[in-house]
Amino acid sequence: MAGPTLRDVAKRANVSIRTVSNVVNGYAPVSDELRARVQVVLDELGYRPNLIARNLKQGRTGMIALVVPELDVPYFAELVREVITAARAQGYVVMVDQTDGDAERERELLARDSRATMFDGLLLSPLAISAEDLRGRGNRVPIVLLGEHIFNGSFHHVAIDNVAAAREATAHLLEQGRRRVAAIGDQPYATGETAQLRTSGYRQAHARLGLAVDDRLIVPTPRFHRRLGLEAMEHLLALPDPPDAVFCYNDLLALGAMRALTRAGRRIPDDVAVIGIDDIEEGQYSTPSLTTVAPDKAEIARLAVDILLQSINGTATTPSELVVPHRLIVRESTAT
Amino acid sequence: MAGPTLRDVAKRANVSIRTVSNVVNGYAPVSDELRARVQVVLDELGYRPNLIARNLKQGRTGMIALVVPELDVPYFAELVREVITAARAQGYVVMVDQTDGDAERERELLARDSRATMFDGLLLSPLAISAEDLRGRGNRVPIVLLGEHIFNGSFHHVAIDNVAAAREATAHLLEQGRRRVAAIGDQPYATGETAQLRTSGYRQAHARLGLAVDDRLIVPTPRFHRRLGLEAMEHLLALPDPPDAVFCYNDLLALGAMRALTRAGRRIPDDVAVIGIDDIEEGQYSTPSLTTVAPDKAEIARLAVDILLQSINGTATTPSELVVPHRLIVRESTAT
DNA sequence: TGAAAGCTCTGCAACGATGCAGACATCATG
DNA sequence: CATGATGTCTGCATCGTTGCAGAGCTTTCA
Incomplete structure (x- = not known):
């Protein structure tokens, strides 16, 4: 079930765990000879880094969540496609969820026991949720809103005029x-x-x-x-x-x-x-x-992902209201 | 940025980390009085469990990945909706990705550096990928195929006749x-x-x-x-x-x-x-x-999620070919 | 009264990875 | 030849959580 770990590789190659890690990541200086030797063992065992562990250490998951009212509404389906594409371009993957316009469910997603900690950020296309709900939450994860601007200035926001x-x-x-x-x-x-x-x-x-x-x-x-x-x-x-x-x-x-x-x-x-x-x-x-x-859906997605990632990296300034062109x-x- | 941890709560409540954990999970016996005291601190600090850490320990993420060719094709959009619903009913969330029918991309998803380790299982609606590709991979994560059965008996599979x-x-x-x-x-x-x-x-x-x-x-x-x-x-x-x-x-x-x-x-x-x-x-x-x-899309989704979870739990037997009704x-x- | 049993609670180790500080060997330099 | 610089490699601590074994105290019963 469980794959080989750095430890398994290290043991087999007679080197330290740290060195294997360095080879995997190409970080610290490792002599060409040793690198080659370790690489052989890596391949032999079919090592793959455990991303959960890596994320725990680094405090990031490389995943953002996208929450829309209804996935099978074509507009949202097309938007989701663009968001996934935009996120991928930045090395992120997207967890998608839908709320069915149910306020309860939208709230639940933001609430205490949600999986919020699994994501570096959240893109939300709110339908039934209110500003109160949003503000009331633990405010742990950066949020960008799509398509609404009822939260006057409290959140990043992307929409057409x-x-x-x-x-x-x-x-x-x-x-x-x-x-x-x-x-x-x-x-x-x-x-x-x-x-x-x-x-x-x-x-x-x-x-x-x-x-x-x-x-x-x-x-x-x-x-x-x-x-x-x-x-x-x-x-x-x-x-x-x-x-x-x-x-x-x-x-x-x-x-x-x-x-x-x-x-x-x-x-x-x-x-x-x-x-x-x-x-x-x-x-x-x-x-x-x-x-x-x-x-311009692609632009909405691109901008939303950009701001979200800026928020995650702490380089985003005050909440911005971005207006995307239409025709x-x-x-x-x-x-x- | 980072939220309070069990340690922070433990320190503040003058109890052991383990006890806080027990209160959070309702596990081991904790006296009502102490439980109440800890709960107060939990609420004060707004503690939320770090799911990444929990997952690392437990070897599960509670997430499955769903990969379809194109999200904005209505059939897939509707299917994704059903899968998300079915997964939610079992306590799982769904990461969605699309391949655009690009064999390269489908392969990449399964390959070496993918985020496969982040998911407990994978639902795949293959388009361009071949049996060879599927078999060649590390075979780390349980897979269920949707809508094809070209992999004669090697994988679980759900489709109509x-x-x-x-x-x-x-x-x-x-x-x-x-x-x-x-x-x-x-x-x-x-x-x-x-x-x-x-x-x-x-x-x-x-x-x-x-x-x-x-x-x-x-x-x-x-x-x-x-x-x-x-x-x-x-x-x-x-x-x-x-x-x-x-x-x-x-x-x-x-x-x-x-x-x-x-x-x-x-x-x-x-x-x-x-x-x-x-x-x-x-x-x-x-x-x-x-x-x-x-x-019957809902049935496809339900069956696929069920088998996938059975595979994850190790209760699934040999690969099954499930046929869903149509009308x-x-x-x-x-x-x- | 003493041992066994039961109830709470705690500390240590571990999940698998990375950051950091240094160990050791080699080499150049004055 | 001593010194320091450089280049490789290693061990320990740590991320936040849970599993496990047991400590300390009280209760129970022969």
């Missing part, structure tokens, strides 16, 4: 002459910060054109899933004066909404135009393909 | 009277075992009805991505005698194929019926929704 993104998405629809633009995805309660920022952007776009917002066209959804987008759209279609365009707070909602429209026999974009946020790959292959606002990608669902 | 799944999918199309059923996704080379099994099933379905297979309708693709499905479908449509149905080796290929069909103005399923494998959520919301063969789900893309 949600207000601007939403404003541009809405403006794109309004500029086409659409005048009943609905919004799907508002979350008017404590943990719905991202959604609220997007609602702000939606209102700003109207305000800048001097247009009034019909609040009945703002449909809240507790999560950003396809099914909820579908249901919200059905609700909107049942209104006496249904919308001629929909801004969905993410692509999944938009895909659900498009499904509802197609089923109801509405043409996209002729009868109703649809736009989302996230630029998940699925939107390129849907029928029609989906117009969206694309955050509008026009596809068939709003093509004129 | 790929031949049967493909046969049933193809039969579903043939039973509708379709007579030019194409197949997208064959991989006629060493590491394409899964694809080859599906091709076998495709042929079996024809054979059982006494029908000949037109080999020009079998389009190989190096990966199972949307884009490749789209391109393969375009190729098929350009044939002098194009197909009236397509069996795609996974849902992503099918979604790409449907995109090509829609763009070409073909009606689904009237002109061409489409079926996939995997039952990813996306297929429920596509237009049209996608008929598919659904593997046909008929949706609009083949509705009659």
Whole structure:
């Protein structure tokens, strides 16, 4: 079961444990002859360093944890991919966990008996957790937040400018002459910060054109899933004066909404135009393909990992708020 | 930076380190009075056990690694979710990594300097790696393979019956009277075992009805991505005698194929019926929704984690080949 | 009353690796 | 030739925890 240790190798090669360690790490000066001799034994026994022991001594694990609400939500899946890639480039591996948007579980992850000590740092995409929870914890491990900024200045944080993104998405629809633009995805309660920022952007776009917002066209959804987008759209279609365009707070909602429209026999974009946020790959292959606002996910991941590692190394200064660029990608669902 | 240790607590509470450890773990008998006194100090200092040290002593980490080709492929994302859930139920956490189907990278993961010693076990969904590679490694950590069985009996293995799944999918199309059923996704080379099994099933379905297979309708693709499905479908449509149905080796290929069909103005399923494998959520919301063969992903994850933990505990017997049930789900893309 | 048994609690060693201080041999230098 | 510098190699202590053996005290019972 257990592999050979430095001791086993040392005994066999008739040298000290320390020398074997030096050979393995290429540290201290070791004569070429001895190095070769030890290397032979290393190979013979198939020695591999026990990383747990090494980590105990060095106080590092080379692992960071990444916690997202739901792994099978494409946006997060794509983000996780980028984070793993970015971390790997810096010699780190990533432990992934999901919370299912369950506040209890998010809290548990940070709490007393968690495995926090196993990781050098934590990337957290919070959904249900509050600032209170975060501050209350032992604060042992460096944290970087993804996609929210409700913790005003207490933590490092990486995200797009949600207000601007939403404003541009809405403006794109309004500029086409659409005048009943609905919004799907508002979350008017404590943990719905991202959604609220997007609602702000939606209102700003109207305000800048001097247009009034019909609040009945703002449909809240507790999560950003396809099914909820579908249901919200059905609700909107049942209104006496249904919308001629929909801004969905993410692509999944938009895909659900498009499904509802197609089923109801509405043409996209002729009868109703649809736009989302996230630029998940699925939107390129849907029928029609989906117009969206694309955050630079690779950049989010890269920056987040960078700051986290800086925090770990103690070279990070005060908590930073990093804003990552986004851009509008026009596809068939709003093509004129 | 570093948190308080057992020693710090012991010193402050005027007891031995061992006693503090006993209180923390509730192990040996400790008088209620002393236990309470120590607990107070534990809380005061906010003590948290150093899991690295504990693991070093116990030779376990409570972590397993899960390696998949691509995290942002929905099937794997959904599978990862299930694995994390299953592992959590057993008190384990999951480190996720992806190989991008790169043989080099898959090999590297198993090789000399990998972090293998950090994990109690490994779940691997191999793509480019060969049996040789697997056998050649130090064989330090228990392994369970997902979705392939090319390592005939050398490793634990969990998968659906790929031949049967493909046969049933193809039969579903043939039973509708379709007579030019194409197949997208064959991989006629060493590491394409899964694809080859599906091709076998495709042929079996024809054979059982006494029908000949037109080999020009079998389009190989190096990966199972949307884009490749789209391109393969375009190729098929350009044939002098194009197909009236397509069996795609996974849902992503099918979604790409449907995109090509829609763009070409073909009606689904009237002109061409489409079926996939995997039952990813996306297929429920596509237009049209996608008929598919659904593997029981939760069961795959549960079984895989179970065997892996049994291997870790030494209670697993000889390598087992576990077959997980699947079922046909008929949706609009083949509705009659 | 004395030995055995039971209950708490403690100290030492160990998991496998690395940091540090030095031992020893060799060599150059004045 | 003595001295110091240099180049190799080694042993001890240590990271924070747990396993083990037993110390010290009280209780129990013949």
